[in-house]
Amino acid sequence: MSTTIDRQWTTRLRRRLVEQLPPDKALPDTQPSYVSSWIYVFGIVTLSALVMVILTGFVLAIRGPQWWHQSAIGHYVNSLHLWSVEIFFFAMVIHLWGKFFMAAWRGHRSLTWVTGAVTFATSIATAFTGYVSQTNFDSQWISTQAKDGINATGAGAFFNVLNTGQMLMWHIVLLPLAAVVLTAVHVVMVRRKGVVPPFEEVTK
């Protein structure tokens, strides 16, 4: 017979969370012996680069969009932001291809793949809105070129790449939020299901 405490929303949510992601899966201290390749490093490198992207983005946000044009420190922080983005994509692409050739969706891991691929697409949109929010020649040229493709799909009516304020909002609020939430869901799925085992091969 369930008690009042058992029926509480909080109790039920906690139990569900622990069921779905028990502590030994959330923070494992062992892993299967087949996890032995440099390719596995690129997931955590992607995550680390994302942390750097967000931290440097925070600093740029604190001082505002014009700061990096006017200050040597600001320019350096912008350079950190740029290179962490480059590392992020470099690591993410290798991670993605690595997971593809492992067929990492096997064993009810399809949604882990799907969230990862959607995160990749979201990250491209996030980076793009950053490039058109730079308020320099690059942003002027990239936005005036990119408008034709986006306009041709009909999306330009609502997603105006020439509207710097709109792009900056997408870049620093909406898309990073989506990317971080998707990344969190992806990581939780990886931890829940564990790393996909190798293909079974018949020994000759």
Add this chain to the structure above:
Amino acid sequence: MSRKSFNPDCDVREWTGAQRPYDILKEGAIALLVVALLTAGLALVFGSPDEKQVTIQQWSSADPVDFAATAYSELAGTSGIAGYGAPYNNASDGQFLGVTHLYLAKMVGVHIPIDPARTFVLQPLGTLPDAPTLRFALSTWKNASETQRGAWLDEYAKASLSFSHGHLTAAPLSLSNPVNELIASETAMARSGALDSTMGTGGGLYTTDYTNVLLFIADGGWFATLADHQHLLGDQWGMMNETGSYPGQAWLWLYTFWYQIHPFSTSGNADVDAWGIMMLLTAGLILVPYIPGLRSIPRRTKLYRVIWRDHYAGRV
């Protein structure tokens, strides 16, 4: 009751073999430190590009004839934006998607209305104070018929433009033709810097929308010349690049690739076709686990043997 058969591209027998120690927090901390150091080093050595923005003022000073020709094309309705279509106007049907003949932009409609003559020329000029000659020219233009305007524009187009001492002159022109006054005033306004601020969308002190300014600058030839020098044109892999020798948005290579090859390189529908292809490919990437054939590639290519070589060699 039949059990679903084992599909090696979808199913897996979960691992019950050996485990080895794994400190996930230590791994994360080391990765973060290495990435932070690498980022700091790359930023220190290579920095980041910051080619200064260009303004209408710079354009009108650096290439006044190109500026005047662009202002003229806006007034005459022959500029790129004048014939663009949605989301700016209904001047054309725009591009259609592949074999579908769906004019997507036209279907969505005009949401950022722009009348080039009014937005880029007449409206900004109307904000200039104490200019009786210009007022008269604006009034003459406004009250004229389309036929009369066309005749004035033709006469101006046949005149020769000269630029000296900061003043643009077209000659010869009939005395009643207001086009010379409009273009000369627009040029003077641009050279003073007033056109940059007046054209910001929304008006007033605050604006964060530079749609009009950017569309106007992009309608001219000077802007593309600058981009050409920075290897940024569409046939130079365009917007995935940045100024200087930086990697830019290298991840957009596949999108930009379509613009470099036939039939897209010469197609009037290249933009919407490139987007259509990329949307299909992105959907394919996201849905790989559910697409027979595609999801078999890893098993068939056997590249996984490189990744798990220790496992297959029995070393772990």
